[in-house]
Amino acid sequence: MLRWLTGGESHGRGLAVILEGVPAGLELRAEAVQRELARRRLGYGRGPRMRFEEDRLSILGGVRHGRTLGSPIVIEIANSEWERKWTEEMSPEPGVTARRLTAPRPGHADLAGMQKYGFDDARNVLERASARETAARVAAGAVAKALLGEIGVAILSHVVQLGSVKVTLDRLPTLEDLDRIDSSQVRCLDGEAEELMVAAVRAAAKEGDSLGGAVQVIAHGVPVGLGSYVHWDRRLDGRIAQALVSIPAVKAVSVGEGVEIAGLRGSLAHDAIVGPSLRRATDRAGGVEGGVSNGEPVVATAWMKPLATLNRPVIETVDLATGQSTRSFRERTDVTAVPAMGVVAEAMLALVLADEALRKFGGDSLTEFVRNTTAYLGHEARLPWREGSARS
């Protein structure tokens, strides 16, 4: 079972994550984590911050000689801008800011956060509410991906909607498509849609506006039997839903073709079981039935609203210092974060699946974890009628 906490502010000294519960003996290289962090910065339409951001990574604990120790893994991501510009404004030492932000931005946590925590400076909110925090999730997700890789699970994502441009899918991408996806300017596999998406970003940029969209995130090779129907909070689809909607600006999620299927009749909506392999011809359920993984690819879609910070602030707000109506302050911003969000979604899905795999298979060392998984896949998960399994 994994436990993890992240911390750190957007313009503070850095971010950190502590991830507890990873088995010992897993190969883990800083470069693997670094690579995922770099993928999080991908995408046409990212603003200047993404270019400045270098994610300088240190593994502070939990890894020795390239392998995990079973102890908590501590990863720190230093903020390269901190020393250049933010040492005073974001100092932990006593001090006062000369630049209170008092006009909360609609669409952000600014106002609700100020009221919840009793702040008079929106910076105290936005520093942690910022999506910068997802870098720590991606670091943790890189560890989860490494663990899942050892039992044959591979995770990827791609953009299926940017603004109003949607992709029509005719097949589920696999890990072999990932290079092409990542080298697309908008992490989109469909070349035609990509062009339209880039044009949409360009148009929005020109008008200081922003775009939302959607990504599909996919896990291949998930063993049958993760999650459970026995208690509501153990259902795999529910856990995936929380994990994805917890990504900043993601407001909707579907497991499999959840929205479309709701309009179909039952006779057309499910995935027939085909013998003798017990595989399915379709995967409308997104690999989860009754809250349990069914051996098909786990597939989910996450919809992201357009960024609420605009380079041309037009949304009305109130200056809390004066009570006057105004336009909200500007923070440096991207036009869209949908391509990057896919990488965060991969991390979140990996963390959920790794947690469920550890719950099911146990194991304090990688050897033990893999041995238990393999034994299960060779027994319970095989064709029962050939085995004559006996329990009533």
Place this chain on the structure above:
Amino acid sequence: MLRWLTGGESHGRGLAVILEGVPAGLELRAEAVQRELARRRLGYGRGPRMRFEEDRLSILGGVRHGRTLGSPIVIEIANSEWERKWTEEMSPEPGVTARRLTAPRPGHADLAGMQKYGFDDARNVLERASARETAARVAAGAVAKALLGEIGVAILSHVVQLGSVKVTLDRLPTLEDLDRIDSSQVRCLDGEAEELMVAAVRAAAKEGDSLGGAVQVIAHGVPVGLGSYVHWDRRLDGRIAQALVSIPAVKAVSVGEGVEIAGLRGSLAHDAIVGPSLRRATDRAGGVEGGVSNGEPVVATAWMKPLATLNRPVIETVDLATGQSTRSFRERTDVTAVPAMGVVAEAMLALVLADEALRKFGGDSLTEFVRNTTAYLGHEARLPWREGSARS
């Protein structure tokens, strides 16, 4: 902070829920819980089971003289069919079934559950995977609603899609609409749509088929500041997403207009802050910004797939006892459960909000909980510039 566990099989002796963390002194009547359980059985298109089912309720613990004691609340819902038909088949005593179910139904947990737990009888899966389990959630949710009622939160739901029939909303229903909703055959507020929905159910019934759809669930009066952006798993929208997708057959969820907004530009997608009340003209965000409730109604949509059990089984499966292709066995079934699902969604939303309210406001007695809530609403949550709140 609430903790709760449910148990019990669909055709077993009964269901139970233990709910820990409710303050002392809350008025709680068995009838209030009973009423919610009765609402869960509403809806045209329910099959014969719903008519048989009487939810015979006992409060076993946690309540004395009509008020909670602060101790765990124990509610048992006896199964009225148990004694008539299921005492042997579902006995906890040693025994053997004469009727193993070996042809797992696609769209259910049957096959994945058998593989996960090593069963050769799908009944061992379906008894707990059945939506009957949601009765225990509704009982717990009734307690959460009672608690929330004391701080002015009111929750309701209505059907916005049944099969392919969709409702066009021009306003957000309030508690005053609930009687009308509940007396609609399909829990739909729009009379025109209701007629089409009933017709759709009738048509599907005739063909032994089933229908999915969607409900909107709404919480009015939610205080600003529930949930938090400070850690991913404290985000209110993420928690709501898990709670709703954990309902059997719900495969997609949106907080606010999550799917539509993804296609809009940022300048059009957010909810302007209007002075001096700091209220919003729109509620596209569904009352949650940055993972925090913003004082507007909390609104979510849950999409449900059509029931996978059909009265005319046409979906292909494999008989695990023989390895032969077949059609899956029949269990007694409804045509659609969308109207009832709304009541379960209310319960789940209530449980999430009550938990977050207890986390924020604390309090071991109702008096203490309400006093803390009131004090906060009179201070932090008020217009900051009038108060001159001082912390930087």
Place this chain on the structure above:
Amino acid sequence: MLRWLTGGESHGRGLAVILEGVPAGLELRAEAVQRELARRRLGYGRGPRMRFEEDRLSILGGVRHGRTLGSPIVIEIANSEWERKWTEEMSPEPGVTARRLTAPRPGHADLAGMQKYGFDDARNVLERASARETAARVAAGAVAKALLGEIGVAILSHVVQLGSVKVTLDRLPTLEDLDRIDSSQVRCLDGEAEELMVAAVRAAAKEGDSLGGAVQVIAHGVPVGLGSYVHWDRRLDGRIAQALVSIPAVKAVSVGEGVEIAGLRGSLAHDAIVGPSLRRATDRAGGVEGGVSNGEPVVATAWMKPLATLNRPVIETVDLATGQSTRSFRERTDVTAVPAMGVVAEAMLALVLADEALRKFGGDSLTEFVRNTTAYLGHEARLPWREGSARS
């Protein structure tokens, strides 16, 4: 991983426990649970209540045909006195008591509970603070014992101190001693001490007084490697300490010879490792080193204060209704509960060890759990230098 909640008041309709996380396929008979509940009533010096109490048990969920289903196990213990005497006083229906208890008993939660929850009737506290609640723990513990039995773990307890009479141990009792322990009037293995203990109980009874004491609880056959040093809250000894001190009236705990060893020099205080079996000549550590089970018997001592309710109330208190000094009210009481406490301590130790075993070995079915355990015991837990295990 186990989760469990208990509920129910001492004189209410009954107690209930829901235990989530038990693998499917475990043989579980109501009689096995019943037997443990009967053992909890053992012991010379128990008052009349113990004779009235029959623990009428129902398994409401989670078990079919004598085996667990993997779903939450629901056990209800009806209160045989409820219908005879308590239906009004402890009714969940609205009502008023004619017998408010306003003179809180020192040594109980009465006063602190009234202040915490805002009560003016101590019955609202004592009904749940009563040790009657431990019956639900014993029921859950019976399930944990059954699970542990499948991997060779056996748990027992015996009284090592009653009042000022102490037992001198020359060996660790085993499961074979349990019948003799349970048939001792005070659950004591040492016949000489037993006589003195019975005399002490008799003398205290005559004077309306009560006695405390201590039990030793032992788990044989615990696999090496449960618990962990990697995080404070995963240390096995810490978890055992909480589990035992959480038993009503238990105020001190030791793992191994914790109190004695503190006064020894290091050279004399530890358990030498002897080859080639890697077993220990001594077990001063109580089977836990560095927070991890080391393969030796897990041994703990729990000290219990004398019951605070006396048949001759002499302890000063204040009547909260009048503000006057007084003696506290009487509830029916035992002279000592130390012998019974041992049975509760067994249950708590079993629940901790079962949880840790499930965490380490995983497994959704008994087959999977046992297979994983066996594979580990045949590999990692064996003599490493014979295997040439290779990881650095």
Place this chain on the structure above:
Amino acid sequence: MLRWLTGGESHGRGLAVILEGVPAGLELRAEAVQRELARRRLGYGRGPRMRFEEDRLSILGGVRHGRTLGSPIVIEIANSEWERKWTEEMSPEPGVTARRLTAPRPGHADLAGMQKYGFDDARNVLERASARETAARVAAGAVAKALLGEIGVAILSHVVQLGSVKVTLDRLPTLEDLDRIDSSQVRCLDGEAEELMVAAVRAAAKEGDSLGGAVQVIAHGVPVGLGSYVHWDRRLDGRIAQALVSIPAVKAVSVGEGVEIAGLRGSLAHDAIVGPSLRRATDRAGGVEGGVSNGEPVVATAWMKPLATLNRPVIETVDLATGQSTRSFRERTDVTAVPAMGVVAEAMLALVLADEALRKFGGDSLTEFVRNTTAYLGHEARLPWREGSARS
């Protein structure tokens, strides 16, 4: 509610702790944390490492301008020895050690840890099992102390036993005694005992041996009503027991006079309630009755075994590389860590109490937390008969 994770190895780059759930607006200075870390290094009988160790502290997140932000607090403690000596041996980068430790030390997690995690080098165990890890707990505890200080709770500890030398207490030390305690060579308030203790340390040092002992840890000013009897795992004494026994080498704990009282009769063992203040003449219960704080000082004793690492290794073990009997390897060590352990015990007690206070009083800002606490102390916790509190 507090959540916290620690990470980092003894000779790695550093330690880190992330503490989630602290209200916003709490004054927190790095120096306050630093001071507690320095106190952890106190004590005659500490070895050379304590002199080398400077705890170079950084607050990475959660604090701005001297006040907490409500976001997770991230504290990093760099290891000053890392760069001098351990960069290769403890590098996270791939590599091999030339110095495998293969003779596990009895009394440590070495052997059980190697078996649990499948290691062939005890360093992989001891680096995290080392008590160095408690520095991170002390850092987190410093934050908890600061929070508790705002509601009038003050925590301290002192040594009551070192080796076989015991202190006779005639009064409970208060915060005003802390300077004198900390300036004692062995953190002992009793000058006579101190001399004997120092002599005992000197004698043990000469013979390369080690000493255990006991500390008493005290919290003054704890509000009545923390913890609860309503569920076993909410009992305050149980939580304190886990927190203290989780400290490395602590094997026994008592809340109040837990061991002594077990031998007394009930009429002598409890704390009379005296009007009109409802205070107690004695505090044998250690401030906790029925699992709930009762307004008296919370007092616990923790017994620590003598350190298992000796400067003159005499305890038999087996070299796992050869199977031969041997003496275990030496790590640099102290003669006793009892004085320092008291500081860790303070931190653990503070973390438990802060968590329970946040659970009871809620509050996202310090203002809200303190306001709720104050209101409760002015109402529920006051003399009920003067108020005429009305709930039945």
